[in-house]
Amino acid sequence: MKIKEVIIRHLKMRLKNPFSTSFGTFHDKEFLLLEVKEEKGTIGWGESVAFDAPWYTEETLKTNWHMLEDFIIPLLLNKEIHHPDNITDLLKGIRKNNMAKSAIEGAIWDIYTQQTNQSLAQALGGKKDKIEVGISIGIQETIEKQIEVVDRAIKDGYKRIKVKIKPGRDIEIIRSLREHFPDVPLMADANSAYSLKDVKLLKQLDEFNLTMIEQPLAYDDIIDHAKLQKQIKTPICLDESINSLEDAKKAIELGSCGVINIKIGRVGGITEAKKIHDYCEEKNIPVWCGGMLESGIGRAHNIALTSLSNFVMPGDTAGSNHYWEQDIINPEVVVEDGCILVPQKVGIGYEPNIDIINQYTIATKIYR
Ligand code: OSB
Ligand code: MG
16 A cells, blocks of 8 residues: 555544543543545544643654654655555654554554455454453542442443552552452552552552552653562553563563553554564463543554453453543444444444544644
8 A cells, every 4th residue: 555645633522521640630632633545545544642741651742743744654655555564664763752653553554454354353363352341540539439430330331440549549549449349350550650669558559459550650660660569469560661562571571560551552553562462472461451541543443452362351441431422433432241342344443423523623734
């Protein structure tokens, strides 16, 4: 295929409920949506998961736009692309900026799977036709509210509850959730809010039978996580620290984690995500698919990826209705009994809804 045109849209979607983490609160989701057209007219869709501020990783919506406009799109326009796996190679001169690279790689996977008449899940070697999903719940204003929101999620059927924690809003919250929900698979995500000075506090979490604790220490660390893992029983799951297969290999070798959260954007695309998945499978490290409050397009990519066999733990891919009054795809992502059916249709398996996309769009630029 040869790419002839890329349309970048900046969308702003209101979240049904504000989402609070240790690094800040989201009220809206602003992101870039990519529409890529190749020479025969096939269209593919990709989503940049970068936020509008660099609180999770260093990338932002604007750095992504800059990288796409000035470096990534010029490198890919009119080039012969035989397989989406080759994108990494074509972009290898550009360091980091994984979310920017991943946005266009996802659209190229969409085109490639349509042209080869297969679903994205099938093209990746997915084995499951149904995936189990969990839900990620932000820090609430009061413990009562936290219990109420978790209760709702359990009743909605989610297979695993993840709650955000931060210093001052940790042990107490987890203790009361455990008291109210003794048997629910429960985990905590700290988004790098602690350091080794907090070992005593983090050890206390061992009491609550959490399935894991996600990214307790620095976003760029694997050494201290290894030291911490030796002192706590709860498996550590790395999120921010894993940005490539190389990172995953080193973290596993050091014993920095027992589980890895794979996010397509964070690792630079579906091809790299699959490599990490395959390596972890070989090393008996379970993985699950993280979330970035994606619209339906990014969500569709996550669902296809999660159909791979070593995604043995429920991910953060909740249903469209958890986030949005109206998602930008048809049909929306539906969770039933804690599961999503993996679409069997060619491509990403959901249709972008152009009218709705236009309603959420606040800027557009065309590159050809
Ligand atoms: O750390 O997994 C995270 C949301 C924004 C930034 C970072 C994270 C998250 C989530 C939400 O946990 C997952 C989702 O529902 O998409
Ligand atoms: Mg996380």
